[in-house]
Amino acid sequence: MPLPRLGVVIVTMGTRPQELEALLASVEKQDVRAARVVLIGNATPLTDVDVAANVTKVPLAENLGCPGGRNVGLEMLRESGEVDVVLELDDDGLLIRDDVFRTVQRLFAADPRLGITGFRVADEHGRTERRWVPRLRAGDPMRRGPVTAFLGGGHAFSMPMLKEVGLWPAEFFFGHEESDLAWRALDAGWKILYEPELVLQHPATSPARHPVYYRFTARNRVWLARRRLPALLIPVYLGVWISLTLARIRSLAGLTAWWGGFAEGVRTPCGSRNPMKWRTVWRMTRLGRPPIL
Structure with a gap:
């Protein structure tokens, strides 16, 4: 070739x-x-x-x-x-x-x-x-x-x-x-x-050096879930990341920006929805990272 x-x-x-x-x-x-x-x-x-x-x-x-x-x-x-x-x-x-x-x-x-x-x-x-x-x-x-x-x-x-x-x-x-x-x-x-x-x-x-880091991280994570995950996995994925975020972010300003971005991701258009197949979920799981983490 x-x-x-x-x-x-x-x-x-x-x-x-x-x-x-x-x-x-x-x-x-x-x-x-x-x-x-x-x-x-x-x-x-x-x-x-x-x-x-x-x-x-x-x-x-x-x-x-x-x-x-x-x-x-x-x-x-x-x-x-x-x-x-x-x-x-x-x-x-x-x-x-x-x-x-x-x-x-x-x-x-x-x-x-x-x-x-x-x-x-x-x-x-x-x-x-x-x-x-x-x-x-x-x-x-x-x-x-x-x-x-x-x-x-x-x-x-x-x-x-x-x-x-x-x-x-x-x-x-x-x-x-x-x-x-x-x-x-x-x-x-x-x-x-x-x-x-x-x-x-x-x-x-650190990626957090960017002023928009927390807002865009949260907004885009919600958009990603809405666009690409099967409906059953969306609340699981977002629940996992809410828990991880609450455990990791020590700054009140950062946490406020994150929640603002999360709300923006929920209420604003995210583009066309085309969720992955369940066989892809299984493939990702076998590769060591299921699409809830």
Whole structure:
């Protein structure tokens, strides 16, 4: 089977110029060249960003959020017809090895039903936090295998998979968009692989640093349940996460924002409902993470 042609999508708000420059340099240093690289500027003109010849800059007048901005890049690559597998990388990430693209090609060439490959995220000291390992038993970040989730910071998608299941849920804007896409992929019979040899170096910052974190986390979790879960599992899923949230959040302001987002998720439109099949629920359970956690 021929090796797939690669594309890259990076979204930036222009607030991390040094990190972005280093990431673009690490993309250029790969021992396999990407056919197309698309740099999306979410509400930033990108005028001060120097890029290689194969990089297309797309400044957006409006901040579409991470999933909305990535969709712009994915649609460009899909329309070009030049890409079979696309990598998406956070603008403050870094590829520390030069064989990442070659490994991605090999993985997707070996399995035509591989839909998503998730990278291992590690900080500058090589440490991988538990929350970065896409499984419940997260003690060993080097354990490779099939999973039910992936990290948005570094991953690769099959273009045929995206054609079948659709792009990111842009309306989520920030938070849980990975779960929505992963559940759709699994429900369509695609595989998700966690490959720890694919490393994206990333600072160990807390997602709660974003002012909208608690609100969007709660709202999007409700939307996710309403969109993708069988009716019987919706109250179970939300009940579990209410309990976990009450146990974890110590800030009154954070808890207030979370409950506001939860109420917003209940009362506002969540997009089209297409619940997963019960066989997908069982498949996810066998993989170690039933869709109630």
